[in-house]
Amino acid sequence: MAKIDLALSTQNPRRAGGLSSMQFLSGGTMGARIQAYDWSASPLGSPETWPPSLRVTLSNMLRSKMPTYMLWGPELITFYNDACLPLRGLRPEALGQPLRQAWAEIWDIVSPLVMQARHGEAVYVQDVPVDIIQRKGYPETTWWNASCSPVMTEAGDVGGVLIIIHETTERVLGEQRLRFLVDLSTRLRGVTEAREVMATAADMLGRHLKASRVGYAEMSVGGDSLTVERDWTEGATPTFAGQHRLSHFGPLVESELKAGQTVRIDDVSKDPRIIEEHIAAEFLRTGKRAIIVAPLIREGRLVASLYVHQVEPRHWREDEVTLVQEVAERTWTSVLRARAETALRESEERFRQFAEHSTDVLWIMNAETQQMEYVSPAFERVWGWSADAFRHRSQWAETVHPEDRERALQTSERILRGETVVQEYRIVRPDGSMRYIHSTGFPILDEHRRVQRIAGIVKDITQHDGFAVYVVDGNEASRRDLCLLLQGAGYEVKTFASAQSFLEVAPVLVPGCVVLDIRSPETGELTIPTELKSRRAGLPVIVIGETGGNVTLGIRAMKAGAVDFLDVPYRPEQLLDALASAQATIQERAERDQATERVKVLIAALPPREREVLDGLLAGGTNKTIARDLGLSPRTVEAHRARIMERLGAQSLPELVQIAVTAGLQPKSQAR
Numbered sequence: 001m002a003k004i005d006l007a008l009s010t011q012n013p014r015r016a017g018g019l020s021s022m023q024f025l026s027g028g029t030m031g032a033r034i035q036a037y038d039w040s041a042s043p044l045g046s047p048e049t050w051p052p053s054l055r056v057t058l059s060n061m062l063r064s065k066m067p068t069y070m071l072w073g074p075e076l077i078t079f080y081n082d083a084c085l086p087l088r089g090l091r092p093e094a095l096g097q098p099l100r101q102a103w104a105e106i107w108d109i110v111s112p113l114v115m116q117a118r119h120g121e122a123v124y125v126q127d128v129p130v131d132i133i134q135r136k137g138y139p140e141t142t143w144w145n146a147s148c149s150p151v152m153t154e155a156g157d158v159g160g161v162l163i164i165i166h167e168t169t170e171r172v173l174g175e176q177r178l179r180f181l182v183d184l185s186t187r188l189r190g191v192t193e194a195r196e197v198m199a200t201a202a203d204m205l206g207r208h209l210k211a212s213r214v215g216y217a218e219m220s221v222g223g224d225s226l227t228v229e230r231d232w233t234e235g236a237t238p239t240f241a242g243q244h245r246l247s248h249f250g251p252l253v254e255s256e257l258k259a260g261q262t263v264r265i266d267d268v269s270k271d272p273r274i275i276e277e278h279i280a281a282e283f284l285r286t287g288k289r290a291i292i293v294a295p296l297i298r299e300g301r302l303v304a305s306l307y308v309h310q311v312e313p314r315h316w317r318e319d320e321v322t323l324v325q326e327v328a329e330r331t332w333t334s335v336l337r338a339r340a341e342t343a344l345r346e347s348e349e350r351f352r353q354f355a356e357h358s359t360d361v362l363w364i365m366n367a368e369t370q371q372m373e374y375v376s377p378a379f380e381r382v383w384g385w386s387a388d389a390f391r392h393r394s395q396w397a398e399t400v401h402p403e404d405r406e407r408a409l410q411t412s413e414r415i416l417r418g419e420t421v422v423q424e425y426r427i428v429r430p431d432g433s434m435r436y437i438h439s440t441g442f443p444i445l446d447e448h449r450r451v452q453r454i455a456g457i458v459k460d461i462t463q464h465d466g467f468a469v470y471v472v473d474g475n476e477a478s479r480r481d482l483c484l485l486l487q488g489a490g491y492e493v494k495t496f497a498s499a500q501s502f503l504e505v506a507p508v509l510v511p512g513c514v515v516l517d518i519r520s521p522e523t524g525e526l527t528i529p530t531e532l533k534s535r536r537a538g539l540p541v542i543v544i545g546e547t548g549g550n551v552t553l554g555i556r557a558m559k560a561g562a563v564d565f566l567d568v569p570y571r572p573e574q575l576l577d578a579l580a581s582a583q584a585t586i587q588e589r590a591e592r593d594q595a596t597e598r599v600k601v602l603i604a605a606l607p608p609r610e611r612e613v614l615d616g617l618l619a620g621g622t623n624k625t626i627a628r629d630l631g632l633s634p635r636t637v638e639a640h641r642a643r644i645m646e647r648l649g650a651q652s653l654p655e656l657v658q659i660a661v662t663a664g665l666q667p668k669s670q671a672r
Contacts, residue, residue: 053153054151064081119158127143171552181323181326190418194335201331212309237309294328358378361382412454422440474497518543529562616630648660
């Protein structure tokens with residue numbers, strides 16, 4: 001800008017005046033439009049009479065590839081170049097019009113900047129929000145950087161203002177999304193009630209999107225109805241809480257949700273999927289003129305959804321749809337974890353019964369006295385000490401490896417403050433041998449939501465059960481340092497110098513986590529997470545990179561499929577924590593698969609009569625109808641039902657049905 005202004009202010013008047021023909025307006029489409037424009041009624045008069053400074057500035061502007069506007073004279077008559085033509089929302093029809101008339105909607109935004117430049121002072125502003133209506137056919141808020149510079153006349157006065165603009169909407173929206181996800185994680189940290197997780201997420205998402213209503217709907221076991229316990233509304237919109245039939249959304253929407261596809265409707269009255277009048281009427285009656293519904297699929301079945309409703313038509317941006325999908329996945333994991341923790345808190349006896357037979361160490365500690373209230377028998381096998389010798393937090397701390405002790409103690413303090421924390425550390429047994437420990441600790445709250453106890457599940461991962469870390473780093477020194485760090489933490493490490501060498505063998509690798517340093521070209525930037533995501537490979541990727549303070553790289557990495565992003569420089573603990581989280585996810589998946597296989601074995605071992613009763617229960621039969629179908633008495637059916645529930649560990653009929661369906665059991669006949 002400074003160079004352009006200098007050139008304009010030092011133009012030789014004679015030379016500039018030599019542009020007396022219209023050749024100074026030879027710059028593309030807008031040059032032709034300026035020539036064709038009727039300037040007779042304009043304060044500027046005919047182009048042949050325009051001053052040299054205006055001609056030269058227009059000539060330079062019309063040849064520029066940057067979107068540029070120029071305002072001339074006291075009336076601020078508007079000119080612009082071809083680069084502005086795609087910006088239909090910024091009024092390209094404003095040619096020859098005074099600024100206030102051409103940009104009436106944003107006059108309050110631009111006029112202070114223009115007036116400052118009119119007084120001879122250049123101005124540069126960043127990320128200025130501008131509401132645009134015409135560019136894409138629907139209202140949208142955009143963000144812009146703008147440079148406003150005075151244009152000097154031959155007499156040394158300010159004749160006009162040159163405005164160069166650059167759109168920053170994509171970056172601003174990306175930063176807003178990242179800040180929202182960070183804030184959401186912060187708010188949910190320590191929340192242990194499933195209802196509170198859903199309420200908090202719905203509240204934050206609704207306010208962020210300025211929606212009418214946000215909530216979670218859970219599907220029935222049969223998959224034909226959904227239940228909304230409560231939702232968030234902006235105040236004027238009624239709640240959607242209650243039970244609803246999935247078929248009320250129409251067959252096309254229902255099939256998309258069951259297939260795991262996010263449903264986006266900008267206007268129900270114009271959407272081809274809502275063709276039946278009674279379905280459209282139901283949408284409008286319940287305040288769903290525009291919607292986003294992100295389904296949650298578990299083991300091939302629709303179990304829940306996160307919905308966002310708008311009472312008026314709304315064009316949903318792609319980044320808004322993506323955000324709803326991400327919030328749905330993140331928070332539902334938290335909901336399931338919170339429910340598991342609640343169930344554990346509500347039944348200590350069942351916890352103890354499980355602990356007595358578990359190969360993992362389970363423990364409960366009084367938060368106030370820090371005395372151990374319970375330690376499972378597996379402690380002696382893992383630690384090599386008698387459980388009786390492990391009665392206080394300080395005694396546990398003494399067994400932790402000196403290099404890990406401070407970090408482990410800091411983590412336990414976080415649990416005492418109400419957080420659920422996953423960590424790994426080393427312990428030293430009485431015989432001097434070392435074990436690697438994976439620990440999940442969580443708080444147990446009293447009725448006043450104060451931390452009354454803390455508890456945990458500890459797994460001996462010295463062998464890491466085949467879990468490996470695959471380091472992909474094109475820099476030999478960096479690759480060696482990462483390898484030493486991870487091997488020191490007990491991981492099995494395999495290194496690769498390029499993305500190609502890793503992807504060639506990825507299909508045959510054992511379960512593990514990829515640590516990808518993208519600072520060298522050999523690693524193919526984000527090729528690995530993108531490729532693994534497309535292959536649906538179960539190898540989570542942690543990306544290491546250098547953002548220089550710009551969050552765009554981190555956002556791109558997460559979009560490509562990375563589970564975490566570490567900005568250089570980072571602390572080794574951050575990498576170990578990220579690996580522990582990735583390993584926990586893989587382990588949870590494996591444990592779910594094992595639990596499912598165990599149930600399948602138990603069901604297969606049921607006596608034939610009990611299997612027939614179970615089939616009847618799954619088909620929706622009652623004791624009476626099952627007894628009639630099998631030729632038994634209702635009392636006999638009740639006895640079989642009780643034994644089935646005991647064998648499968650179910651406490652209620654819904655839980656029994658859920659266990660059987662999870663194991664893939666389908667009813668053989670429909671109860672009549």
